[in-house]
Amino acid sequence: MSKPLRLGIAGLGTVGVGVVKIVQKHGTLLAARAGRPIVISAVSARSRDKDRGVDLSDYAWEDDPVALAQRDDVDLFIEVMGGSEGAAKDATEAAIKAGKDVVSANKALLAIHGQPLAAMAEDAGQVIRFEAAVAGGIPVVKSLTEGLAGNEITRVMGVMNGSCNYILTRMEDAGLTYEAVFEEANQLGYLEADPELDVGGIDAGHKLALLAAIAFGTQVDFEAVELEGIGSVTIEDIRQAADMGYKIKLLGVAQLTGRGLEQRMSPCLVPDTSPLGQLQGGTNMVVLEGDAVSQIVLRGPGAGEGPTASAVMGDVMDIARGLRISTFGQPANSLRKARAARAAVSAPYYLRLQLLDKPGALAKIARALGEAGISIDRMRQYQHTQTTAPVLIVTHKTTRTALEEAVAAFATTGVLQGDPVTIRIEAV
């Protein structure tokens, strides 16, 4: 049997403890599969005294993750601290400089600094792997980078924030407002300390940017992700969408178009019979589309100790088995800087309007759509409640530019109360 692979684990929160547990529990199994023992040399965390429910006494302790990353008895540095700046970044860079491979669960760090980190690692002959950074226990980075390596990837989609999907499905199931379910989720501990990371789509946007870089051979570019959170999704829209055969999901979509790379993380409508439409609660789902494979769908737990530690260990085992692959699937210096395209891909849209009870009101709306070149697939006008009537429109495929033109024209008609709600319908 070959010499052991010696791990240094920086961060002993949920994920770090999960990794320790797997290494302790499955030593024999891991060694059989990897052809060499997997051992932990040293760990690091903020507080040494905290009881984490695992015995850490066999491992050296470092208060400073940078010192951990530089230890001679560490071959592989596992960064499960989190945060895009500061200690996580310093320690990752220190590990690479000290000749260590890196396994990271840190989506923010890699989505923001992934390109220079990958270049630094490859120059040094080290690898960075990050399965746990995207969609928890689902081996999606592996499936995309390796399993579909013979494909030109055409689209990547995913529901990659379990908290948002929990909120949206709970709103529908219980008939509660966004505010009520948000409060509930927050009290259950389902949301990040800064909930905007979840409900603002930032966390999911980080994941999308990472997948897009692999899929399209482009430099990871989180800044270019169009972000729209779920805070403006109302129970009315959830109900009306259901009536039309759709579910609302916080959906990430990345597509390389003739005009550039489009990356969106926003509430979208998907058919309620599709795998994405049927996804309930905190589960994640990623859809990968390629020219040869057509479409594969991966579903699994997006968070939690076991699933995330499983993903970290997948990377550890790859490195133990000798797989040395570029961070984003091809050398960092060969990744192109993609032009960011916004609204390049046309789609049908869902519109919800509050129509005032005036003669010819609907005609004015229909005319504004027609003049913007938008044709109507389906429309429903409901009964007037006091002064307004809800109108739902599903358009045929159109561009967002045309839609914005129509919405601007709506404002001049004087027949609407409030702003129209517009939600993209993603073909899945």
Added chain:
Amino acid sequence: MSKPLRLGIAGLGTVGVGVVKIVQKHGTLLAARAGRPIVISAVSARSRDKDRGVDLSDYAWEDDPVALAQRDDVDLFIEVMGGSEGAAKDATEAAIKAGKDVVSANKALLAIHGQPLAAMAEDAGQVIRFEAAVAGGIPVVKSLTEGLAGNEITRVMGVMNGSCNYILTRMEDAGLTYEAVFEEANQLGYLEADPELDVGGIDAGHKLALLAAIAFGTQVDFEAVELEGIGSVTIEDIRQAADMGYKIKLLGVAQLTGRGLEQRMSPCLVPDTSPLGQLQGGTNMVVLEGDAVSQIVLRGPGAGEGPTASAVMGDVMDIARGLRISTFGQPANSLRKARAARAAVSAPYYLRLQLLDKPGALAKIARALGEAGISIDRMRQYQHTQTTAPVLIVTHKTTRTALEEAVAAFATTGVLQGDPVTIRIEAV
């Protein structure tokens, strides 16, 4: 850039032609990802003259796949001929002896001869990969062997024969008998030349045996798979199961129990709201369960030129990138010979009986169940039609031994017409 990886492709049917197309179309992309060019040196098939819609003029031709496998200008032998014996086996062995790695789409060959082939390859320092042999374009071998390598696998399940799933969903949608849909599928070319490979569960059983070996570190043992095809599934059972909230699927399940390794490929009921229950038509789905990850579900095309070639190319790219992993995820000589366990895992069962119109008839059935220690979860008796009344029973969890005891006791009651139908309900 490193030296090219030179392929020899044996078999130019759907899959082989698909591989040629990918290599021809995506040369630049593949080289960027692999860090080296992927080129085809030589090909082999039964007929040289057939027009396959691809230009093969740049490649050497071999009539004999064994000669192809031994060529000096071939680094990697791709076996996409099929068949568990004869040319496929000879050529695979020849390739290993000649120091070539092997990528195979041949589930029958590997399910039957996988253990000695893996041992031979590992002794010779060569690798055999077989992603395309299981569930077409879904990277399930990779996900299980590598992505979940940190898990003790607890169960593997899957709908892995698209033709059977097509037949079962078509029966339900169109209200047609098995015989009618079988004929239809056969005429559409959906079935193998020997349809029993599909509808008898043999093809899917090969795939299950391969996954079980990886999952549990055991020697692949297709002979131990309990096989039951879909030929006895009636439209009545599909309808009645739907009424109770279930779908019937040809489901493969592998589980390592205290009594041994249980491998079943048989019609099962699954909840109609589960991902497996919602699977329509020819799509495949595999469910992988591990102690850390809990459950992941992979869905995608199980057959066809593009998807299967995508899987072959995933393996090719792994080898091009330098991944050298044991065929079944750990050295062949470390795989245990598992004891085959039958009916070791208890489950609820669905029973459909034709009850004769006699006093106390239902009581006799209920008593027989009770005496076998089987309790009833739900029961429905429908109206008598002429002389019999259909009775549906869903039991609580029981063993198949107990169920068989009850069914034997039914025969002595004299209140049933014909044999009872019993179908296992798999928890998913």
